[in-house]
Amino acid sequence: MAARLEPAKHFRWLTKTPGAIAPYLYVLPALSVLVLFTLVPLAYTFYLSTTSWDLISPAKHFVGAANYQRLLQDQRFGQAFWNTSCFAAGTVPTQIALALGAALLLNTQIRLRGLFRAAFFLPVIIPIMVVTTVWLFIFSPSFGILNYLLGLVGLPPLGWLSDPHWALPALMIMTIWKNFGYHTVIFLAGLQGIPLELLEAAYIDGANRWQGFWKITFPLLGPTTFLVLIMSLIGSFQVYETVVLTTNGGPAGATTVIVFELYQNAFVFFNMGYAAAMTYVLLAFLFVLTLLQFRTIGTRIYYS
């Protein structure tokens, strides 16, 4: 009799107490949104990447790995990957150097620290729409302030966004300007976790500031630097809105980045399957980077 009333083992969590189902109800709203708009699309993208589909016609043809094979030989995608890599190579180290420099300056006993920090952080929260509008103006070949400044030091004016050689560097400048304040704040938090006694001891032993930085501060900042490196790498491989709102991939494909090429394929050429394959290649790449980032989260010093 008792055995008959005993619920099956895996359903016990449901019936054991009336409150046993409650945790699932608490989690359900958030989980359903995240599953429906992140996990389902993820699986769906994988399915799409094995088909040939134009977004409108009902039929999706299974093509196996053909989209991925096509990617390997696609020169346009190769160019997009190269452009994105150049973008990353130009922005990531500069952002790190500038952010670390700014953080070191802000980590001193100066006045108006909060105000300077707030100013550096400001571009981070400004929408990309407004940022690009302002910079389109700054980069203007005829009346932009950059060419005016170049003229003051005796340099010839540049075409900036309309010059294939300068368009990508121009976008890098804009991106660095927008993002370095974000990394500054993270470096500041990292710096504040470094015990001052270490540096004081080194100075007493005759070390100068330069040695103090390279022998003590910089090594102790290692986890923070690594985190910033990975985050800005991830960010730069996802660059898209910046491009679409300024050069739209041009001139002559000079600013065609991966995500731009992806959306061209999806919403302009209607190669949904091919775009999905691109999504997965990019995701795999970002996934590796993110895993590296998550590994360092536990070791970050500014939690203490």
Add this chain to the structure above:
Amino acid sequence: MKVVSLTMIRTLTRAFPRARRMCSFWPIYLLLILGTIIVIGPFVWMVSTSLKNLQDVYQIPPDLIPNPPLWRNYGIAWEAAAFSRYFLNSVVVAVVVTLGQVITGSLAAYAFARMRFSGRQALFYIILGTMMVPREILLVPNYVILKWLGWLNTYLALTVPFLASAFGIFVLRQYFMTIPQELDDAAKIDGCGSLRFFLSILLPLSKPALVVVAVFAFLANWNSYIWPLIVTRDDALRTIQVGLGAFREAQSFGSTTEWPLIMAASTTSLIPVLLIYAFGQRWFTQGYALSGIKG
């Protein structure tokens, strides 16, 4: 030599402590002020341009302070497109998304921080895992899903996909875990149910974390451009960013670009962002540093 200078500085320090401070810090101030000019300059130029007439925009070198300032540019720009509507849309969408993320996030975080149930670890890792997937990359499949749901070109498309955030759940859970368990026990002994404990004790104690999540949600939504651009078609559904983009394009047709009007509309669109920044400064930098993850 070094010893001499050190003694001198020490003497000076005693005599004029403030002067010494300024002396040794002046290169730092110089660099910081230079940095601030580079960072703030573009915004100053934006506001200055918004108050000029078209001819003065093309003047080189540019005048920083327009004479006289044309305040009417703001009215003209606002009336030149349905900006009131765009603004209202953005406010409604951002508020709904913010409330959604705070509500769904705190409920889920409460369960993860305080309740024992089978599959808790697994579910938490699934949610953390979604944080690894950048939303922008999933634009294509999400567009197809919305098309299939029949939600394209509706407010649902602008809000529902963003009603939960893994980041929000993570931040709130971390915060809830810092609140002592003894409170739960005491409440339980006094006959307080879990929902009531959550609403009347835990949430009021967690204001800082709730503010961080709310500020991030509001800004991320207010600033987003590409998603609302792709999922809406009607002018009446445009958010402020999409409206600004369309306005910028419309004003750039022909030989002259109406920079003053574009800058005036852009400046106005920043008001909510700047207000939140001014009041929530402290939460931001803390929140960003705490998370280590972009919102």
